[in-house]
Amino acid sequence: MSFTVLIPARLASTRLPNKPLADIAGKPMVVRVAERAELSGAAQVVVAADAPEIVAACAAHGVRAVPTRADHPSGSDRLAEACELLGLDGGDVVVNVQGDEPLIDPALIDAVAGLLQKQPLAPVSTAAHAIKTVEDFTNPNVVKVVLDAQGLALAFSRAPLPWWRDGFAGGITRLPAQPAPLRHIGLYGYRAGFLRGFPALPPAPLEQCEALEQLRVLWHGHRIAVHVAAEAPGPGVDTPQDLARVRDLFA
Numbered sequence: 064m065s066f067t068v069l070i071p072a073r074l075a076s077t078r079l080p081n082k083p084l085a086d087i088a089g090k091p092m093v094v095r096v097a098e099r100a101e102l103s104g105a106a107q108v109v110v111a112a113d114a115p116e117i118v119a120a121c122a123a124h125g126v127r128a129v130p131t132r133a134d135h136p137s138g139s140d141r142l143a144e145a146c147e148l149l150g151l152d153g154g155d156v157v158v159n160v161q162g163d164e165p166l167i168d169p170a171l172i173d174a175v176a177g178l179l180q181k182q183p184l185a186p187v188s189t190a191a192h193a194i195k196t197v198e199d200f201t202n203p204n205v206v207k208v209v210l211d212a213q214g215l216a217l218a219f220s221r222a223p224l225p226w227w228r229d230g231f232a233g234g235i236t237r238l239p240a241q242p243a244p245l246r247h248i249g250l251y252g253y254r255a256g257f258l259r260g261f262p263a264l265p266p267a268p269l270e271q272c273e274a275l276e277q278l279r280v281l282w283h284g285h286r287i288a289v290h291v292a293a294e295a296p297g298p299g300v301d302t303p304q305d306l307a308r309v310r311d312l313f314a
Contacts, residue, residue: 166297186257
């Protein structure tokens with residue numbers, strides 16, 4: 064199927080300033096992300112940039128970028144503007160690849176895009192993989208997702224899910240067997256018409272409580288299809304320590 068990859072990129076990052084331009088083996092990180100995305104089946108890969116420096120860095124490496132407003136409150140708002148600039152609407156499929164994922168698996172991008180073709184009632188798709196340790200299961204920074212029989216998300220939470228009624232009475236010492244707990248991967252596919260209207264949906268109380276924007280989709284009665292990947296994705300870059308680790312992997 065035909066789809067577009069959009070990569071939102073902004074210079075303002077509290078933990079890692081100028082993150083999209085951070086050098087990884089001689090190229091800016093956002094360019095590394097775009098190069099990985101170009102290995103997928105996407106018809107086009109476009110960076111949605113908030114600053115001319117990002118646009119210039121992309122142009123220097125042959126990556127297409129569109130300038131977007133610098134005052135967007137979220138990445139979804141930036142993507143919605145990019146859809147408008149590119150003339151994407153209706154059933155056009157867009158995959159949002161974060162600009163700090165220089166090791167993103169192109170096959171995972173294809174799987175998330177293709178899921179929207181298999182799940183016609185879902186305007187959004189995403190991915191998950193099995194949780195293998197109690198530490199990840201209990202970590203609030205690891206977002207969990209539970210699915211229904213059709214592979215559609217029932218809930219996302221920072222809390223341990225599913226909660227085993229009696230098995231955790233003495234503390235969480237092992238993982239529930241069925242259903243196996245899943246870790247959400249922050250990669251999203253959208254129907255462009257839904258994405259363009261998403262910023263206008265009122266924020267949901269559950270979204271604000273958990274600080275998880277995807278809960279707004281479920282709160283307003285829409286469905287999210289979930290691809291379960293066999294393996295965890297490569298590490299993203301949020302901190303200087305993450306950047307050093309990724310640089311070592313490229314080296």
